[in-house]
Amino acid sequence: MIEWIKQLKTAFGVAFLWLVCLIYFTQGFRSFVWTAVSYQLKDRLKLSPSASQFVFSISFFPWSIKPIYGIMSDCIPIKGKKRIPYLVIATFMSLVPWLILGVNATSRSSMWNLVILLTVQNLGSAMADVVVDAMIAEAVRCEKALFAGDLQSISWLAMAFGGVCGSLLGGYALTNLEIDIIFLLFSVLPAIQLFSCGLVEENSMGDEVLSEFSNSSDSHLLNGKTNNLDEDSSLENKSNVSARRRKKSKKTQLMSRKVQMQSPGKGKSLALQWCQSLKNATYSLCRAFKQPIILRSMAWFFLAHVTVPNLSTVMFYYQTEFLMLEASFLATARVIGWFGLMIGTFTYNLYLKKMKLRRILMLAHIGLAFSKLFDIVLVARINVAFGVSDKTMVLCGSALSDAINQLKFMPFLILSGQLCPPGIEGTLFALFMSINNFGFTVGSFVGAGLESILNISSGSFDNLLLGISIQLFCTFIPIMLLFLIPKDATGIAS
DSSP: OOHHHHHHHHHHOOOHHHHHHHHHHHHHTTTTHHHHHHHIIIISOOOOOOHHHHHHHHTTTTGGGGHHHHHHHOOOOOOOOOSSSHHHHHHHHHHHHHHHHHHHHHHHHSSHHHHHHHHHHHHHHHHHHHHHHHHHHHSSSSSGGGGHHHHHHHHHHHHHHHHHHHHHHHHHHHHHSSSHHHHHHHHHHHHHHHHHHSOOOOOOOOOHHHHHHOOSOOOOOTTOOOOHHHHHHHHHTOOOOOOHHHHHHHHHHHHHHHHTTTTHHHHHHHHHHHHHHHHHEEEEEEHHHSSHHHHHHHHHHHHHHHHEEEEEOHHIIIIIIIIIIOOHHHHHHHHHEEEEEEHHHHIIIIEEEEEEEEHHHHHHHHHHHHHHHHHHHHOOOOOOOTTHHHHHHHHHHHHHHHHHHHHHHHHHHHHHHHHTTTTTTHHHHHHHHHHHHHHHHHHHHHHHHHHHHHOOOOOBOOOOHHHHHHHHHTTTTTHEEEGGGGOOOOOOOO
């Protein structure tokens, strides 16, 4: 383990590894503060389950438009740099809302103020996620490609560790601290992240690179790949003296072109280059996405979320108001859920990765339907008749549900990797993730609508059993749509 970390340190540098792990740890640690947000909506603002779900759906919408951040950072450099400036902006947007919520009581006592601040915070978090993914893609190119899996592994490990720590400390904080203190404590992580951005150096793009990129008909730089100038430079450094002279002559020509670009019309020319870059990137993205195999597959994952109402918020209300489960226990349940996620990943890699994706997804939805039976037994109070405690049911249901959801998510990652055409992997993969996130958001709206129709609200859970039964039935709908998934696709990335 120590030797492995030393190898990564030698390959990427301490500052880069620290920044990547910190960003992923912060993503996992968000459970520390979002649990507090749930209690703020329920106890302080007295919102109904459907209203709370509406707040969460709106505030998490920025995760559904991730390709926009990727295209912007790829096509519009800030002072010649494509990553660190955007990461600084994203971190600042992640930091400020928590500071405002912690200091200003008015901002957290109004639903719409809370919606705006939480949306800005998620905008920053989603942008940081896209930028750090692009930085990882750039870091593992060429001679560092050998460490691609290692860098991704340490990233997920940092996020899982952050999730466990956030869930454990979140329960303790809710029991012993005021909610404003929790917001301020969490803001420490984005503040450290903002400082850490200055520790990582990024090479500046020349105007000639931007010019060549904008004139290219193929958007192969969407993943942060360097152009031929970098390759030429690398080769010429290894050549003899005469090659160095040719290089010097080439640089002189490029400088001449650069001076021409810096004419009085430079501002207009630069704007045209950016517009052309954005146009080419968007065109290549749309052209790739229109391919039937990509469109149909992503349609399935979107519909798999939309057709199953999300009732997680009302179940949170039921557990805290009717079952009287304390915050510290619910935090423990989330920790169990994180371990369930790890078990799901392990099970997939060990037993399922050679199986056809259609079968994996079918088994996953059958498993999700089975996990809903835990909620039905809990709400119908059948477990009490058999002497099984509510806490046992919640823990088992949480672990099983998270493990099965991971079994469903792993094929999504594999299939996305298989379908991405060369050259635009990064942005197209971000689009895939956005479609998945947007489907989850729409599923939350559907769940909120179902709660309103059935008149399920805080203190009124008479129709909750019916709602869960409808959710159980809807879990089988995506199975009937599996014809959209490529027939021969398996769980091994090709």
